[in-house]
Amino acid sequence: MSFICSILQLGVLAILAWIILSYVVAFGRIPYGHPVRRVYDVLAKGIDPLLRPIRAVLPPVRMGGAALDLSPLVLIIGVQILVAIIC
Numbered sequence: 001m002s003f004i005c006s007i008l009q010l011g012v013l014a015i016l017a018w019i020i021l022s023y024v025v026a027f028g029r030i031p032y033g034h035p036v037r038r039v040y041d042v043l044a045k046g047i048d049p050l051l052r053p054i055r056a057v058l059p060p061v062r063m064g065g066a067a068l069d070l071s072p073l074v075l076i077i078g079v080q081i082l083v084a085i086i087c
Helices: 002-028 035-057 071-086
Strands: 061-063 066-068
Touching: 002 035, 002 071, 035 071
Parallel strands: none
Antiparallel strands: 061 066
């Protein structure tokens, strides 16, 4: 059981890293081929399929001219609930 709990906790850390890197890539104008961009792309390939169903149900929250995507937060809460049940 502790292995599964560790994997789920690593998943939460990966989601947090993906959130931070998404801002760095978007606002830092990181070019393709840059190591930071490669890490972001790898994380996105694993996390985006998990976020798609949540995004289909929960649209982004509009804040003026911007939109806030709450799907990663919902995913983190869901994983933490799963950790609390399993572990």
